[in-house]
Amino acid sequence: MNPSVASLVPVLGFLSEPVSVAHYLVVGAILFVSGVACMAVKRNALGVLMGIELVLNGANVNFVAFASPYLQAEGGRSLGLDGQLIALFVILLAAAEAAVALAITLNFYNNHATVDVDRADDLKG
Amino acid sequence: MDLASQLPSLLGLAWLLPLASFVAILFFGPRMGPHGRNAAWVATAAIVTSLVLSLIAFVGWLGVHPVTAVDHGGHGAAHAADHGDAGHGDSAHAGHDAGHGDHAAAVPIAYSGDWYTLYEGGRLRLSIGWYIDSLTILMFVVVTFIATCIHVYASGYMHDELHDVTDHEVTLSDGHHLHRPGRFPRFFQALSLFCFSMLGIVIAGNLAMVFIFWELVGICSWFLIGFYYERKSASTAANKAFIVNRVGDFGMLIGLMALWGALGTLHFGDSTATGPDGEPVRQAGLFSLFRPAHAGHALRVPDGMVKFAAADAVGRIAADRAANPVEAAGEIAGRTADWRGMGYGNWLLFIAGVGIFCGCVGKSAQFPLFVWLPDAMEGPTPVSALVHSATMVAAGVYLVGRFYPVLSPDVLLVIAYVGAITLFIAATIALVANDIKRVLAYSTVSQLGYMMLALGVGGWVAGLFHLVTHAFFKSLLFLCSGSVIHACHTNDMRKMGGLAKVMPSTAGTMLVGCLAIIGAGIPFVIGLSGYYSKDSILAQALSFSQANPRHAILFYAVAGGAFLTAFYMFRLWFMTFAGEPRDHHVAEHAHESPQVMVMPLLVLAVLAVVAGWTLPGGLGIANLIEQSRPAGTAVTATGGFAFGQTLTFPAEHLSHGEPFHSTATWTAFATALGGVLLAAAMYLWRVVSPAAVAAMFRPVYEFLAHRWYFDEIYHAIFVVPVHGIASVASGIDRGLIDPFINGLAWAARQVAGVDAWIDRTIVDGLVNATANATWSAGLELKKLQTGSLRQYVVFIAAGTVAAFVLASMLFKSSLAV
Numbered sequence: 001m002n003p004s005v006a007s008l009v010p011v012l013g014f015l016s017e018p019v020s021v022a023h024y025l026v027v028g029a030i031l032f033v034s035g036v037a038c039m040a041v042k043r044n045a046l047g048v049l050m051g052i053e054l055v056l057n058g059a060n061v062n063f064v065a066f067a068s069p070y071l072q073a074e075g076g077r078s079l080g081l082d083g084q085l086i087a088l089f090v091i092l093l094a095a096a097e098a099a100v101a102l103a104i105t106l107n108f109y110n111n112h113a114t115v116d117v118d119r120a121d122d123l124k125g
Numbered sequence: 126m127d128l129a130s131q132l133p134s135l136l137g138l139a140w141l142l143p144l145a146s147f148v149a150i151l152f153f154g155p156r157m158g159p160h161g162r163n164a165a166w167v168a169t170a171a172i173v174t175s176l177v178l179s180l181i182a183f184v185g186w187l188g189v190h191p192v193t194a195v196d197h198g199g200h201g202a203a204h205a206a207d208h209g210d211a212g213h214g215d216s217a218h219a220g221h222d223a224g225h226g227d228h229a230a231a232v233p234i235a236y237s238g239d240w241y242t243l244y245e246g247g248r249l250r251l252s253i254g255w256y257i258d259s260l261t262i263l264m265f266v267v268v269t270f271i272a273t274c275i276h277v278y279a280s281g282y283m284h285d286e287l288h289d290v291t292d293h294e295v296t297l298s299d300g301h302h303l304h305r306p307g308r309f310p311r312f313f314q315a316l317s318l319f320c321f322s323m324l325g326i327v328i329a330g331n332l333a334m335v336f337i338f339w340e341l342v343g344i345c346s347w348f349l350i351g352f353y354y355e356r357k358s359a360s361t362a363a364n365k366a367f368i369v370n371r372v373g374d375f376g377m378l379i380g381l382m383a384l385w386g387a388l389g390t391l392h393f394g395d396s397t398a399t400g401p402d403g404e405p406v407r408q409a410g411l412f413s414l415f416r417p418a419h420a421g422h423a424l425r426v427p428d429g430m431v432k433f434a435a436a437d438a439v440g441r442i443a444a445d446r447a448a449n450p451v452e453a454a455g456e457i458a459g460r461t462a463d464w465r466g467m468g469y470g471n472w473l474l475f476i477a478g479v480g481i482f483c484g485c486v487g488k489s490a491q492f493p494l495f496v497w498l499p500d501a502m503e504g505p506t507p508v509s510a511l512v513h514s515a516t517m518v519a520a521g522v523y524l525v526g527r528f529y530p531v532l533s534p535d536v537l538l539v540i541a542y543v544g545a546i547t548l549f550i551a552a553t554i555a556l557v558a559n560d561i562k563r564v565l566a567y568s569t570v571s572q573l574g575y576m577m578l579a580l581g582v583g584g585w586v587a588g589l590f591h592l593v594t595h596a597f598f599k600s601l602l603f604l605c606s607g608s609v610i611h612a613c614h615t616n617d618m619r620k621m622g623g624l625a626k627v628m629p630s631t632a633g634t635m636l637v638g639c640l641a642i643i644g645a646g647i648p649f650v651i652g653l654s655g656y657y658s659k660d661s662i663l664a665q666a667l668s669f670s671q672a673n674p675r676h677a678i679l680f681y682a683v684a685g686g687a688f689l690t691a692f693y694m695f696r697l698w699f700m701t702f703a704g705e706p707r708d709h710h711v712a713e714h715a716h717e718s719p720q721v722m723v724m725p726l727l728v729l730a731v732l733a734v735v736a737g738w739t740l741p742g743g744l745g746i747a748n749l750i751e752q753s754r755p756a757g758t759a760v761t762a763t764g765g766f767a768f769g770q771t772l773t774f775p776a777e778h779l780s781h782g783e784p785f786h787s788t789a790t791w792t793a794f795a796t797a798l799g800g801v802l803l804a805a806a807m808y809l810w811r812v813v814s815p816a817a818v819a820a821m822f823r824p825v826y827e828f829l830a831h832r833w834y835f836d837e838i839y840h841a842i843f844v845v846p847v848h849g850i851a852s853v854a855s856g857i858d859r860g861l862i863d864p865f866i867n868g869l870a871w872a873a874r875q876v877a878g879v880d881a882w883i884d885r886t887i888v889d890g891l892v893n894a895t896a897n898a899t900w901s902a903g904l905e906l907k908k909l910q911t912g913s914l915r916q917y918v919v920f921i922a923a924g925t926v927a928a929f930v931l932a933s934m935l936f937k938s939s940l941a942v
Contacts, residue, residue, distance in 0.1 A: 036918065036922050039915070039918045040915055040918045040919050040922065041915070042915075043915070048914065048915075048918075117913075117914040117915060118913060118914075118915065120912070120914060121911065121912030121913055122912060123910065123912045124910060124911055124912030124913075
């Protein structure tokens with residue numbers, strides 16, 4: 001691709017480069033921000049939980065990318081199995097978290113007949 | 126029988142039993158039967174046991190010291206002096222001393238020793254000890270006997286106290302009479318303590334112990350006079366008796382100090398002290414210091430007093446010979462005789478004697494301290510009989526008798542004149558008194574004056590003999606008066622009369638008492654107890670008057686007193702028992718007293734008759750007392766310096782001979798008969814109207830009826846000034862000291878107010894401000910806690926971003942990789 005075009009539109013230039021850690025980080029960041037936005041705007045508790053999953057997986061993408069030896073520049077170092085282990089741990093954590101969170105949601109529904117998080121303001125100061 | 130070791134145990138037990146009874150009643154009295162009824166039994170049992178022990182001691186004494194008729198010759202004096210040689214021994218040493226005496230068979234006339242030593246240091250020693258001679262044992266028997274009679278009598282007389290009492294003489298502020306629980310055990314408790322104290326005086330082996338029990342007797346008297354303490358008159362009388370006695374005791378303290386300071390011992394007899402190395406040391410008692418055996422038991426100023434009086438000269442010699450103390454001591458000892466010849470120590474001896482006598486003046490109600498005794502009649506009548514006629518007031522006479530060897534001729538003269546003044550004043554007041562108990566009270570004062578006078582003119586046996594006989598008939602008279610009061614419910618003789626018909630036993634026994642006190646008898650044949658004792662006083666007074674013509678008035682005082690005594694006693698008897706009832710209301714209710722009260726009267730009446738008799742073989746109270754005659758007092762003595770004349774004290778045995786004996790007997794008989802006849806003329810036959818006589822001698826009558834204005838004079842001289850000083854003092858207190866104290870308090874309050882303002886405003890303000898700030902911060906911050914989940918997410922995200930931005934701005938260099 002023409003460097004001048006790439007200089008005009010940075011994103012195009014970025015897309016034209018070979019896949020590196022940076023690309024993964026961008027995807028992870030997009031996932032993370034989407035998740036946060038989802039948590040912030042969804043009034044449905046299940047929606048909020050989905051946002052949490054996005055945030056966790058956005059982070060997981062970063063760990064996996066840092067762990068991969070293939071994405072490193074010449075002479076760079078990867079996290080190796082450490083990063084993959086942490087990713088696995090996060091998946092595990094997400095599963096456990098989902099179980100607890102769903103239980104809370106069910107109880108909340110039993111008590112309030114809704115899953116609207118805006119109604120959950122009993123802890124208001 | 127080893128008398129020396131048994132006498133202290135017997136009499137000591139007899140002495141302590143009433144104390145045990147006192148303690149028992151003090152702690153368990155109210156629980157002794159219904160209303161403490163059995164307290165009377167406890168107290169009576171204790172005193173009866175004491176009487177039995179005293180009688181055992183008495184019989185034991187007679188076994189060792191058979192009483193024989195007194196030899197009126199010169200040999201009697203020598204014999205008594207020899208006895209004195211062997212006497213005054215500590216019990217452990219008595220036999221030893223006797224063995225070394227001139228007469229191997231001589232038995233000590235007195236036993237002394239210590240039970241317990243309170244303090245011992247240097248030459249000073251205080252102890253609880255005994256001094257026992259025939260006088261001690263006789264007094265034990267008399268005191269416990271009369272106390273027994275009075276305990277029995279009181280268990281009947283005080284029966285009102287067994288249930289609640291309404292005291293008609295006390296009106297409360299709400300107009301009702303005082304209603305209070307009975308105090309039966311309390312009465313017997315005080316009676317027991319009194320017996321203990323009185324016996325303590327009698328047995329005491331030294332003056333310090335005498336003084337302790339002297340004061341105990343005083344406080345018992347206070348308890349008993351103030352028994353009806355709700356009555357204003359009773360509590361005032363109790364205080365009066367106590368305070369007047371304090372005045373006399375002050376003099377006694379001075380006398381004690383004179384002896385203690387100069388001689389360092391207060392023991393009567395010789396005693397055994399502990400030496401510096403723990404070995405026993407013989408310490409001379411007062412009697413052997415004042416009348417040393419090597420000087421023939423003649424009274425002389427002891428070395429200690431001479432050196433004390435000549436302290437200047439002693440100090441000069443000690444300073445001159447400072448290098449050689451042994452030589453100095455030798456010179457002082459050598460010159461002591463010279464100093465004694467120059468009269469050093471005479472005044473100290475005089476002060477010691479008069480000081481001790483002052484205590485006796487208070488206790489035995491002598492002029493000028495006799496005013497307490499008539500008021501003491503506020504106590505229940507058994508108290509009057511026991512405490513204020515027969516025993517406590519006898520303590521003063523007893524002490525003068527016990528202390529007799531130490532009294533110098535000048536002191537004896539003072540005693541004689543005080544006795545004479547007392548007997549005359551009291552007898553004149555008794556002439557016009559209308560309260561039956563007050564007549565007897567003044568009669569007691571008058572008779573005590575007799576005893577003092579007898580002792581003062583050298584009649585040692587006469588005075589103490591009269592003490593014993595008087596104890597019997599005066600307690601009898603008082604108990605009779607109590608019986609009358611019990612029946613009539615009044616003390617006023619003007620409301621009585623004709624009681625002999627309804628109360629024959631009381632009237633008869635009281636007649637015996639009256640005859641005894643006036644000394645009735647058939648001259649030279651036989652008489653009642655008072656006949657013997659009063660005659661011996663008259664005889665000795667006559668003997669003294671002839672030896673010292675300047676003091677003949679002492680004899681006339683005794684003779685005049687005998688006339689007055691006869692008059693007022695029979696005035697009392699006629700007004701009470703003879704003639705027609707004056708007040709029918711009283712006469713209707715009169716009745717004979719119960720058996721428990723009459724029995725003691727009969728017993729005492731018998732004794733009032735026989736107490737003066739001497740049995741064939743010599744056994745009699747006078748001869749028994751004669752056994753205890755202090756060594757060296759049996760002979761005629763001369764001396765005196767204080768009044769500028771030489772006094773002669775004729776030996777007492779001379780008064781038993783002619784011409785004194787018959788003159789005295791006829792004088793006593795004539796005066797007594799005259800008094801009785803005059804009383805009969807005025808109150809029995811009514812040939813002379815008492816009212817007319819009173820009107821004729823109006824000023825004299827008024828003077829006597831107001832008791833010589835003694836109370837008024839004392840009120841003006843002592844009470845009013847004391848009240849004045851007290852009101853000035855209280856004025857200073859209220860006007861000066863109180864405002865000052867109150868001002869201090871006001872200032873302290875002001876300072877405290879400022880303090881409080883600082884505390885409240887500044888200190889509290891700071892603390893409260895901190896608390897308020899924290900509180901409001903919390904209020905503000907709590908608004909952040911919206912409870913909305915989605916806001917929290919936004920906060921977290923925004924916060925993270927913000928933190929990141931902040932970090933990137935602050936740590937630019939580290940982030941710029």
